[in-house]
Amino acid sequence: MTRKLIHVAAAVIRNDAGEIFIAKRSDDKHQGGLWEFPGGKVEAGEPVKQALARELDEELGIQVLDCRPLIQIPHHYSDKSVLLDVFEVGTFSGEPYGREGQPVKWVSNTELVSYEFPEANRPIIDACLLPSTLAITPFNTKPDELLSFAESAVAKGAGGIVLRFSGLSDQSETLSAEVEVACRSLIGYCHEKSIFLSLNTSVSIANHLAADAIHLSSERLKSLSQRSDFAGRWLSVSCHNAAELKIAEEKGSNFVFLSPVTETTSHPDEESLGWESFSALLTEVKQPVYALGGVGPDDVNQAQIFGAQGIAAISAWLEE
Numbered sequence: 001m002t003r004k005l006i007h008v009a010a011a012v013i014r015n016d017a018g019e020i021f022i023a024k025r026s027d028d029k030h031q032g033g034l035w036e037f038p039g040g041k042v043e044a045g046e047p048v049k050q051a052l053a054r055e056l057d058e059e060l061g062i063q064v065l066d067c068r069p070l071i072q073i074p075h076h077y078s079d080k081s082v083l084l085d086v087f088e089v090g091t092f093s094g095e096p097y098g099r100e101g102q103p104v105k106w107v108s109n110t111e112l113v114s115y116e117f118p119e120a121n122r123p124i125i126d127a128c129l130l131p132s133t134l135a136i137t138p139f140n141t142k143p144d145e146l147l148s149f150a151e152s153a154v155a156k157g158a159g160g161i162v163l164r165f166s167g168l169s170d171q172s173e174t175l176s177a178e179v180e181v182a183c184r185s186l187i188g189y190c191h192e193k194s195i196f197l198s199l200n201t202s203v204s205i206a207n208h209l210a211a212d213a214i215h216l217s218s219e220r221l222k223s224l225s226q227r228s229d230f231a232g233r234w235l236s237v238s239c240h241n242a243a244e245l246k247i248a249e250e251k252g253s254n255f256v257f258l259s260p261v262t263e264t265t266s267h268p269d270e271e272s273l274g275w276e277s278f279s280a281l282l283t284e285v286k287q288p289v290y291a292l293g294g295v296g297p298d299d300v301n302q303a304q305i306f307g308a309q310g311i312a313a314i315s316a317w318l319e320e
Ligand SMILES: Nc1nc2c([nH]c(=O)n2[C@H]2C[C@H](O)[C@@H](COP(=O)(O)OP(=O)(O)OP(=O)(O)O)O2)c(=O)[nH]1
Pocket: 008, 009, 010, 029, 030, 031, 035, 036, 037, 038, 039, 040, 041, 055, 080, 082, 084, 118, 119, 120, 121
């Protein structure tokens, strides 16, 4: 489709309690009657952050003090094409209210999913729910070491765990009793602590463990005939180039890992992307992307400036 994209600045505004401010679009507007992240059209020649600040003043009566890019979504509706340029606003002055008479609400992450948003917003909701840092377990981790790896990574600030290890990730049909016990105990731990947990394994094992999230290599993704084969909420995929990113999206992934961003000691021969190419690849992607490969928790801000959801890492969580 070659229709010109309408550039829209929109905001995920969070308060200190972590709640998000949403507003209801009036019935006579495009996508009317649905809930939205406040914002509006960028005017010709207007810098996008300036447009965001103007819209949030006009619509909610607040002044943006600090914001960062969250996600960009090009979306084609039947009647219009928009580029939603979404920022997370964590610092602002004033108390937001419906300055144009629109219904408004502060909602928690759990409540967010029960509101109806325009079709283009699905990846924004995902970006709101996903953490900015993920810890991937080292491949040679023993089943009885998984929990302590997770606890240590969480103590260092990891917002989620990706369980990738030989006893689980190599398997396609069945698990040993020891591995199953270890996985279930980690699932219990993450559930109790509200930590995001994804399993790198086959679809049948992930379903057997009632996993909420599955992570697949681009290779393993080929064997997923349809998205609904996996019963859980989240599908993520490891990607290394534009072609793999496109396939992941077509197969219905919610988010991806893009690697290697910088040179890694584990794969010294692999050519790294560098932040500029990483960021260039993101312009075609409509879903949250984690930077992976030679990055750690200290790189979160850098990754987000280049358009990522955050970082995923293995060895960086092992450092003292
Ligand atoms: N603000 C906002 N717009 C969204 C979201 N999702 C989504 O598809 N859109 C679409 C609907 C519209 O086509 C466009 C933004 O339009 P808008 O109605 O907010 O624009 P505006 O504030 O400048 O208002 P107006 O000049 O049309 O009255 O983006 C969202 O979450 N927030």
